Amino acid sequence: MCKMAIVYYSSTGTNYKLCQAAAEGAKEAGAEVRLARVAELAPEAAIASNPAWKAHMEATKDVPVVKLEDLEWADAILFSTPTRFGNMAAQMKQFLDTTGGLWFQGKLANKVVSAMTSASNPHGGHEATILSLYTTMYHWGAIVVAPGYTDPILFQSGGNPYGTSVTAKDNGEIDDTVLAAARHQAKRMVTIAKKLNG
Incomplete structure (x- = not known):
C-alpha cells in the first residue's frame, strides 16, 4: 500500500481544507494517509488579534504536529502552505x-512530492510559492509530481499546472472545482508512487 503524508500550514483554514480534499483523493486511490500540520510559530497576540486565525487554531488543535518520522515513513508527501510574498510561510x-539529517542520509531521495497553496488574490504569488517549495525538494533528490494538465479539472479550477492553488475568500469557502483538483493531484501522486515502488 502507498503511504502518503500530507503536511500543511494554515492560519485561517484554507490550506487545511485543501488537504482534507487531498486526503480523500489519496484514500480513494488506495493510500494510507497521515495528515499533519507544521508547528505554529506566531506569537499568541498575533493569533488572538485575528478571530478567524484563533478559531482555526482551536478547531484543529488535535491535528498532529508533523514529525520527521512522517516524512521518512511516506512514499509520497504533499505539502500545502499559504503564500507569503511569493514564498512559503515561515512555519x-x-x-x-x-x-537536513534525513537529507544527509538520503532518506528523502526518490520520494514522490507535490505542493498546493493559497493567496488572498489571484496574482498573489501562487506559482512562485509552489516553486519555492519545489526548490527544497530538488535538493532532497525527490521526484516532483506536479498535476500539470492531466485532467480537465485543472483548467476549471484556475489552471495552475504546478499544483492546486486557490484564491482565499473572506468567508473561508473553497469552490468545488478546486477541491476536486486537490483530490486529483493526490490521486496522481499515489498512482506515480505505486509505479515507482511497484
Whole structure:
C-alpha cells in the first residue's frame, strides 16, 4: 500500500481544507494517509488579534504536529502552505529546515512530492510559492509530481499546472472545482508512487 503524508500550514483554514480534499483523493486511490500540520510559530497576540486565525487554531488543535518520522515513513508527501510574498510561510520553511539529517542520509531521495497553496488574490504569488517549495525538494533528490494538465479539472479550477492553488475568500469557502483538483493531484501522486515502488 502507498503511504502518503500530507503536511500543511494554515492560519485561517484554507490550506487545511485543501488537504482534507487531498486526503480523500489519496484514500480513494488506495493510500494510507497521515495528515499533519507544521508547528505554529506566531506569537499568541498575533493569533488572538485575528478571530478567524484563533478559531482555526482551536478547531484543529488535535491535528498532529508533523514529525520527521512522517516524512521518512511516506512514499509520497504533499505539502500545502499559504503564500507569503511569493514564498512559503515561515512555519513551513522552519520545518523544512529541520530535514537536513534525513537529507544527509538520503532518506528523502526518490520520494514522490507535490505542493498546493493559497493567496488572498489571484496574482498573489501562487506559482512562485509552489516553486519555492519545489526548490527544497530538488535538493532532497525527490521526484516532483506536479498535476500539470492531466485532467480537465485543472483548467476549471484556475489552471495552475504546478499544483492546486486557490484564491482565499473572506468567508473561508473553497469552490468545488478546486477541491476536486486537490483530490486529483493526490490521486496522481499515489498512482506515480505505486509505479515507482511497484
